[in-house]
Amino acid sequence: MALNIDYTSPSTEYTFDVNKNPLFIKDHHNYINILGVKQLNTLDNVSLLDIFLSSNNVVEPHYHQNAAELVYCISGAAIVSMLNPYTKQINNYSITPGQVANVPQAWWHYEVATVDNTHLLAIFNAPTPDVILGSDILKFTPSNIVSQTYCMDENQWKQAVASVKPTTYIGPYTDCNRGMRNRPIDYSNQYFHQQQFVPQSQQIPYIPQYQQYRR
Secondary structure (H helix, E strand, O other): OOOOOOOOOOOOOOOOOHHHOEEEEEEOOEEEEEEOOOOOOOOOOOEEEEEEEOOOOEEEEEEOOOOOEEEEEEEOOEEEEEEEOOOOEEEEEEEOOOOEEEEOOOOOEEEEEOOOOEEEEEEEOOOOOOOEEHHHHHHHOOHHHHHHHHOOOHHHHHHHOOOOOOOOOEEOOOOOOOOOOOOOOOOOOOEEEEOOOOOHHHOOOOOOHHHHOOO
16 A cells, blocks of 8 residues: 655655664674664665674574564575474575575564575565564563473573573574574474575576567
8 A cells, every 4th residue: 555655845755874783793794684664765575684793693593473474595595594484394495606595474483594605685565564573582581481381490491591682683692602693503303494496598588578579
């Protein structure tokens, strides 16, 4: 639905520098910039996250309650993983430059860079990408509720999540001391889907529109 915009107003905006609007900064290799309607008031039901990652860094498990997400790989390589709520499987999709992975609205998912200098663009069909982060769920769900619901020892649960920092966004933490920072993720017990792309030579050639209708 089109926004009610006064295109004659001097406050109407048509351009914005996403580099100047960080959402989260872990370090100078791992950070996320954001663009939404709050930054560019002529946007109509679209927003994006500009994501930069080094190898083995993870955009933490999360879901977007208001939008689907299309992840486009600009450079480097990443694995986009999502929980299919219908099959109860974690599916992993490997993407490299020019390839995409689509995450349906409200699906639990995460992204892992497999090489340094990975650059991803996440595009949303919403004016602002709302998010619920796994770190916030772990940290703010009362321990007695977890204990009662899942028949767990409450003190053990508290100990297990004690090191979790709310609103992590990109992990592992810079002060992680458990040897996890450079450890590659093991996907052997998860369903891994390698994207299959048709070689360019086999694709249907593009025919300019003016040629399609020539008689």
